Amino acid sequence: MTAYHTVFISHAHADNATVADYAARLRAKGIDLWLDLNDAQKGHDLSDDITDQLERRTAFLLMVTAASNESRWVKMELSNYISLYNNKQKYLVNGVERIILPIRLEDVAIHGRVAFTNWIDAVGRDRQQVIDEIVRALQVAAQPAHPSPSPAPPHLPSPSAERQPIPI
Numbered sequence: 001m002t003a004y005h006t007v008f009i010s011h012a013h014a015d016n017a018t019v020a021d022y023a024a025r026l027r028a029k030g031i032d033l034w035l036d037l038n039d040a041q042k043g044h045d046l047s048d049d050i051t052d053q054l055e056r057r058t059a060f061l062l063m064v065t066a067a068s069n070e071s072r073w074v075k076m077e078l079s080n081y082i083s084l085y086n087n088k089q090k091y092l093v094n095g096v097e098r099i100i101l102p103i104r105l106e107d108v109a110i111h112g113r114v115a116f117t118n119w120i121d122a123v124g125r126d127r128q129q130v131i132d133e134i135v136r137a138l139q140v141a142a143q144p145a146h147p148s149p150s151p152a153p154p155h156l157p158s159p160s161a162e163r164q165p166i167p168i
Contacts, residue, residue: 002029002139003139003140004031004055004138004139004140005058005059005096005099005138005139005140006032006033006034006056006057006058006059006093007026007031007032007034007057007058007059007061007062007138008033008034008053008054008057008059008060008077008081009022009061009063010033010060010061010063010068010074010081011034011035011063011068011074011075011077012063012067012070012071012074012079013071013115014065014067014127015063015065015105016037016065017148018063018065018105019035019037019063020037021037021127022063022127022131022134023035024102025131025133026128026131027046027093028137029131029135030089031135031138033061034053034057034137037048038050038141044049045090046073046076046077046080050077050166051080054077054080054081054084054167055084055090055093055154056093056135057093057100058093058094058096058097058098058099058100058140059099059100059101060077060078060081060085060098060099060100060101060136061101061102061103061134061137062078062100062101062103062114063072063100063103063105064102064104064105064108064110064119065105065106065107065108066105066106067107069108069111078112078114081098081100081105082100082113084106085098085100091148096140098107100114101117101118101119101120101134101137102114102115102117102119102120102129102136103119103120103122103130103142104119104120104121104122104123105123106123106124107123120133121160
């Protein structure tokens with residue numbers, strides 16, 4: 001049986017309709033995901049619910065649009081998840097390594113450190129093909145019967161590193 005990462009979807013609320021469709025299609029493929037469509041942020045900080053979900057989830061799907069590039073909440077969620085990703089004690093969740101996977105929904109730049117990670121380009125592509133590619137990217141590698149000690153987590157590359165996109 002194929003195992004999948006548990007997913008936190010970060011997006012701008014201006015993109016709720018599009019992102020909700022992606023979420024429904026991913027759930028139909030068996031992906032366990034969390035998505036805030038109700039603006040759960042409170043005041044100037046992330047809500048306890050969002051913070052808890054960031055800690056529990058092994059994959060951070062960043063839905064990249066013009067609106068998400070401008071959203072301070074998306075930036076806060078990503079910053080919080082990168083802190084977990086770079087923390088030796090929190091890098092693994094139930095033995096599964098955390099990943100960050102940007103999905104470019106609009107023809108806009110991917111900003112910051114995640115611009116240098118693998119990402120999926122959905123611009124001008126059939127949505128179901130993109131969903132299938134996301135599902136493949138969310139597969140968890142088989143764990144050995146007797147796992148060896150966990151290696152130190154790889155830190156996200158500095159902005160000067162080259163980005164390697166996922167081949168399409």
